[in-house]
Amino acid sequence: MKKLVIQGGKPLTGEININGAKNSTVALIPAAILADSKVVLEGVPDIQDVYSLLEILNEFHVETHFENNILEIDPTHMQSIPMPTGKIQSLRASYYFMGATLSKFGEGVIGLPGGCFLGPRPIDQHIKAFRSLGATIEDEYGVITLTTPDGLKGSRIYMDVVSVGATINTILASVRAEGKTIIENAAREPEIIDVVTLLNKMGAKIRGAGTSVIRIEGVDQLHGVTHTIIPDRIEAGTYISAAVAMGQEVKINNVIFEHIESFIAKLDEMGAKMEIGEDSILVHQSDNLKMVSLKTQPYPGFATDLQQPITPLLMKANGKGTITDTIYPQRVKHIPELNRMGANIKVDGDIIRIEGPAQLTGAPVRASDLRAGACLVIAGLMAEGETVITGVENILRGYSNIVEKLRAVGAEIEMVEDDESEE
Ligand code: EPU
Numbered sequence: 001m002k003k004l005v006i007q008g009g010k011p012l013t014g015e016i017n018i019n020g021a022k023n024s025t026v027a028l029i030p031a032a033i034l035a036d037s038k039v040v041l042e043g044v045p046d047i048q049d050v051y052s053l054l055e056i057l058n059e060f061h062v063e064t065h066f067e068n069n070i071l072e073i074d075p076t077h078m079q080s081i082p083m084p085t086g087k088i089q090s091l092r093a094s095y096y097f098m099g100a101t102l103s104k105f106g107e108g109v110i111g112l113p114g115g116c117f118l119g120p121r122p123i124d125q126h127i128k129a130f131r132s133l134g135a136t137i138e139d140e141y142g143v144i145t146l147t148t149p150d151g152l153k154g155s156r157i158y159m160d161v162v163s164v165g166a167t168i169n170t171i172l173a174s175v176r177a178e179g180k181t182i183i184e185n186a187a188r189e190p191e192i193i194d195v196v197t198l199l200n201k202m203g204a205k206i207r208g209a210g211t212s213v214i215r216i217e218g219v220d221q222l223h224g225v226t227h228t229i230i231p232d233r234i235e236a237g238t239y240i241s242a243a244v245a246m247g248q249e250v251k252i253n254n255v256i257f258e259h260i261e262s263f264i265a266k267l268d269e270m271g272a273k274m275e276i277g278e279d280s281i282l283v284h285q286s287d288n289l290k291m292v293s294l295k296t297q298p299y300p301g302f303a304t305d306l307q308q309p310i311t312p313l314l315m316k317a318n319g320k321g322t323i324t325d326t327i328y329p330q331r332v333k334h335i336p337e338l339n340r341m342g343a344n345i346k347v348d349g350d351i352i353r354i355e356g357p358a359q360l361t362g363a364p365v366r367a368s369d370l371r372a373g374a375c376l377v378i379a380g381l382m383a384e385g386e387t388v389i390t391g392v393e394n395i396l397r398g399y400s401n402i403v404e405k406l407r408a409v410g411a412e413i414e415m416v417e418d419d420e421s422e423e
Pocket of ligand 1: 023024026092093120121122123124125126127161162163164165166187234304305326327328370371398
């Protein structure tokens with residue numbers, strides 16, 4: 001087990017390059033198995049979730065090669081193998097193998113996904129969509145068995161909640177179904193457009209990605225292609241937060257501004273000083289930040305995944321603010337840790353109430369989930385003294401080379417082996 005040790009208070013200067021998007025990658029990999037020949041993904045982040053997916057692919061007899069952020073996936077000899085337990089349960093995105101194996105083999109046995117605990121994370125909309133396409137689903141002690149007695153047939157599906165996962169899974173399941181599928185109230189996240197771009201290059205016929213109505217015309221066959229993954233908007237937002245907190249001049253490269261417009265608008269409201277470039281954002285030293293309130297929403301609203309990373313910044317502002325996470329109201333595990341570092345934050349039902357300013361001081365804290373970890377890293381950079389973060393494996397699931405990237409801009413952060421951890 002590892003821990004991160006941060007000596008806070010160091011000013012940050014320099015450049016940080018953003019990787020391909022984690023939440024695209026974890027959907028693109030299962031999408032790639034639908035091809036009948038090799039798919040090459042470029043810009044794949046070097047993160048634990050990718051390695052978990054590679055292990056799952058290898059269990060399915062899919063050949064893979066991952067080097068220098070380029071991932072080759074050759075599903076030519078893929079077999080329909082039940083995956084009730086094991087690696088499949090280690091990450092949330094393994095649920096994409098439900099849609100993908102349904103599409104490829106007309107069947108699948110997939111253990112229910114793990115991933116970050118953010119409160120209840122049901123998959124009822126995924127199941128509803130698969131059933132609507134003609135699949136039979138059985139759930140026995142958390143193992144989902146999918147079969148298609150009469151094949152998959154296109155259908156009209158209205159999503160009761162706007163869900164990234166259910167939208168992508170429905171696309172995966174319907175891409176080779178007979179006839180037309182229409183998804184209404186679809187999620188509009190950039191990652192969905194990325195998955196559809198890959199599938200259309202592979203020969204699929206999907207229109208409307210990025211809007212709330214997606215139309216899919218089933219095709220018989222999909223072929224191998226090369227695809228470059230979009231930049232990770234959440235990784236970008238995380239480093240922008242760190243830069244606003246501690247930067248003298250930090251340039252964040254490989255950013256699509258439109259993907260983080262709502263986040264940047266909030267930082268503007270706080271008085272952060274930024275210059276928006278063509279594919280980069282330059283953050284200047286930002287003093288006298290103003291307190292704000294925010295509410296997370298499905299895209300293009302303020303992303304739930306950036307709610308935790310922006311919270312430490314509010315410690316620099318004067319006054320009272322609130323954060324309301326409408327997607328995951330229980331995504332609050334970072335709050336007691338921030339309070340341990342000197343913050344003054346209360347969780348009041350579904351509302352996080354913040355009172356600033358507060359000078360953070362280093363403390364031992366635990367990253368209970370990925371974005372809580374990002375929040376604590378930023379808090380550690382801001383704090384006086386030493387912060388020791390455990391639960392680092394949660395951070396490494398989604399941030400590649402985080403220590404190297406932060407050290408390159410002047411942070412004093414290192415990863416050390418943690419002999420005493422009981423995990
Ligand atoms: N929901 C349902 N039923 C469903 C599916 C979702 O009620 O069948 C609810 C959820 O409980 C939640 C809301 O709908 O309240 C939205 O959930 P969504 O399905 O969009 O989330 P997800 O697909 O499971 C992805 C990301 C998350 C990110 C959310 C929201 C991946 C692998 N994960 O999860 O990313 O927070 O969308 O944008 O793409 C992260 O990167 O740290 C992370 C947790």
